[in-house]
Amino acid sequence: MVEKRERSPAPVGCEDGMTRILDLLEEENHGLSISDISRKIDLNRNSVAKYVNMLVFAGRVEMQVVGSARVYRLAVRFPVSTIFPFLPDPAVTVGSDLRIRHVNAHFCALFGMRGDDIIGAPVSETSCAFLDLLADSRYLEGAVKGKKDGGGTWRSLEGECGAYVVWTVPTVFEDGDHGAIAVIRHD
Numbered sequence: 001m002v003e004k005r006e007r008s009p010a011p012v013g014c015e016d017g018m019t020r021i022l023d024l025l026e027e028e029n030h031g032l033s034i035s036d037i038s039r040k041i042d043l044n045r046n047s048v049a050k051y052v053n054m055l056v057f058a059g060r061v062e063m064q065v066v067g068s069a070r071v072y073r074l075a076v077r078f079p080v081s082t083i084f085p086f087l088p089d090p091a092v093t094v095g096s097d098l099r100i101r102h103v104n105a106h107f108c109a110l111f112g113m114r115g116d117d118i119i120g121a122p123v124s125e126t127s128c129a130f131l132d133l134l135a136d137s138r139y140l141e142g143a144v145k146g147k148k149d150g151g152g153t154w155r156s157l158e159g160e161c162g163a164y165v166v167w168t169v170p171t172v173f174e175d176g177d178h179g180a181i182a183v184i185r186h187d
Contacts (some may be wrong), residue, residue, distance in 0.1 A: 017043055017051045022074070025061065031073035058176045080171055080181065087183065092131070093171065094140055095179040098123050100131075107184065129161035134182060143168035143180035156187065163187040 090107035
């Protein structure tokens with residue numbers, strides 16, 4: 001019988017190891033193998049492999065197969081937290097625990113609230129009627145579970161708070177947590 005293991009917190013020194021790997025990859029234009037990284041930062045190969053996999057999962061590092069080797073380099077994409085404030089529409093991000101991680105200024109203006117008042121709160125426990133409507137729709141929960149919302153189509157949401165269209169998409173955050181982004185337009 002296989003036991004389910006709980007996800008344990010990151011080991012002590014994990015952040016330092018990942019930072020050292022990121023710093024090294026920033027200096028390298030062509031990428032490095034696990035062995036190269038291990039040798040250059042003087043860190044156990046197994047630890048390097050574990051940290052690199054965490055960084056790949058978080059979207060901070062990309063892997064490319066070159067011949068029989070796997071080469072790692074810094075990712076050329078932007079983390080969600082970097083581009084989120086610049087989205088032209090109201091938007092909210094939610095983590096795997098269905099707690100709000102980010103809201104942009106457009107979201108706050110549309111619903112007359114401050115981000116600090118709802119960030120960290122469960123989606124269904126805020127004073128925002130739209131978020132209640134979104135939680136009830138199951139679009140957000142589906143995206144958090146990795147289901148694409150009809151191939152990126154806008155879905156109608158209508159309730160006492162008004163009529164909206166929403167686009168939800170699964171995402172992975174810098175810390176490795178998965179979740180979803182919901183972009184909102186007033187219908």
